[in-house]
Amino acid sequence: MFSLADQLLVLVLLINFISLGTSRLIFSIRAVAVQGVILGILPGLMHPFSWHLVGITIVIIAVKGFVIPMLLSRAVRSAEIKREFEPFLGYVPTLLLGAIFAALSFGFAGKLPMLPEHQYYMFVPASIATLMTGFLVLTTRRKAISQVIGYLVMENGIFIFGLLLADAMPIMVEAGALLDLLVGTFVMGIVMNQISREFSSLDTSLLTSLKEE
């Protein structure tokens, strides 16, 4: 079933480019939600059936596919914004950079020793490319909501790598990490609401009153 997982990872990579290339926030949130659902399916494809696995799948799909995206869509609606305006770096350059990063991550992964059973799959490059995409979105966009989307994409990248570690990471720690990331996003959502109340906008470039003169 690893090969099916591999094909889904191609989809994950394509979604990365959607989140880099679109200015419509709701569309971007949905894309990341789909990415989350795919990530939720992946563990099921890599391990034999168990109820424990079913539980994990449901939790991941619920959290990454529904709860967090809903939280973000609500923030978008309440702030009455639809698009990302004037990112610090345009869409075409970020797409190009995204492509370069994806290529680099394949190169990086090729240099590192892998287990033979993981050798011909793209978990590592997909993980690093997704991580870099998230980082790119985070640093080039102006709206708080886009930055949170970037953070989510980063998390997804980390999650993909975590799939290779089923034996090394005890479930408690894995769950703790997931919970922390969820709470982190939740707190970011709250802070975002406060920003839009305080500044009547979610534009983080307004957040510049604190700096050295």
Place this chain on the structure above:
Amino acid sequence: MFAALIILPLVGAAVNWLIPNDRLRPKILALFAFAHLALTIQLLSFTPPESPDGWFNLDPLGKIVLLSTSILFFTCALYSIGYLYYRLERSNRVLCVGILVCLSAASLVTITHHLGLMWVALETTTISMAPLIYFNRNAHSIEATWKYLLICSVGVALALIGLYFLAYSTIVARVEPSLLLDDLIRDAGKLSSGWVHAAFVFLLVGFGTKMGLAPLHTWKPDAYGEAPGLVGALLSGGLVNLAFLALVRVYQLCLATKEIDFFQNALIVMGLFSMIVAAIFMARQPDFKRMLAYSSVEHVGIMAVALGLGGRAIFGVLFHALANSLTKGVLFLSSGNIHRSYNSKSTDHVRGALRRLPWSGGLFLAGFIAISGSPPFAPFISEFTIVSSAFIQGRMLVGAIFLISLTVIFIGMALTVLPMVMGEAPAESEKTDYRDSIWTVGPPLFLLLLIFLLGIWIPEPLMTLLRDASALLEER
């Protein structure tokens, strides 16, 4: 016993969540923080053995950080009784709950030897502090909270991928897959070096961000500047040490894998860069809380350099972790008092603090003298050990940059602090109802006495603890 250390503050947090009374809550907070301190001292004197699965093990390194964290949290909790009395205009529920949740997670960081669990606890401390920075509920504090939350979360996320790389290196090496520190150290020789190298880079960047090493320090002045003094003390004295402990764990691994040179050099470069950045931004800093933030950047820089130097500097850095945390407590708590009294944190308005607030002004001045590394206070001993170790090792350039930065920082800080405390208060300055009282002055005074005592005499048990801890970080 270990469980009690984690659960006790959580119980306190739950109680505080349920209590509707803003005046009662800080007292409960202080009560639980005191119980935590008592438990900590008990654990330090009679350390329970390692848990059978190896997850929990209070080693000397963890003990030092646990001790400094517990003392600092207790003092701040005590201070909150007096401080929050002046802040009754808004609910302090989130503040009192957040501090206790953070204390619980902080204790977990110090007692666990499972790197994954340590990561979870560390991220919990980051998140639980975010609402506290937003305590003042204004445009500035939301900006600070946003930067803190985003930068630290991304940093800690990078550390997580570093940990994943480390775990994968055990899988590739076909040793027992594990993230337990002791297992990793035991198998260090066999681990796949490509993955381990990549892991070290990500862990350094991740924990370095959380610690606030330049150039990853950009969130620090904002967060420390906008948070209440009490929260600033917890961030600069408490959370910094936790991130330091995380870096020390990575350092232990590096020692075991014999790839320490690369890591040490990176630490020295980042440390010196932090000190230089602090020296530049400290000069003519018009906001005294931001000045303290740059002082924190300086001191994490000192700690990184000392770790990088190794040898005798290790003793210095472990002592410095304790001394810096207590001194930062003095500075932030007394600066909180000054801020309350003048209702401003700009040096344009704050003048003559010694006249207006003899106690807080005096404490702030003494804290400044202590943090700049003057005798007879504890930071003098630690900084002297570190810098002398640099020269003994023949690292003249490192020692020289270190000393020059310290001097420039001393002058820059003095130019801000001296006008603040000396002279006359401006006639037009705002009248507030803040007066120094035993509750707001006592806690920083207690910390000052501690660093004074440690500066002239290190008690034997602490000395043994520091020696045992440095032995863990020796190069073999």
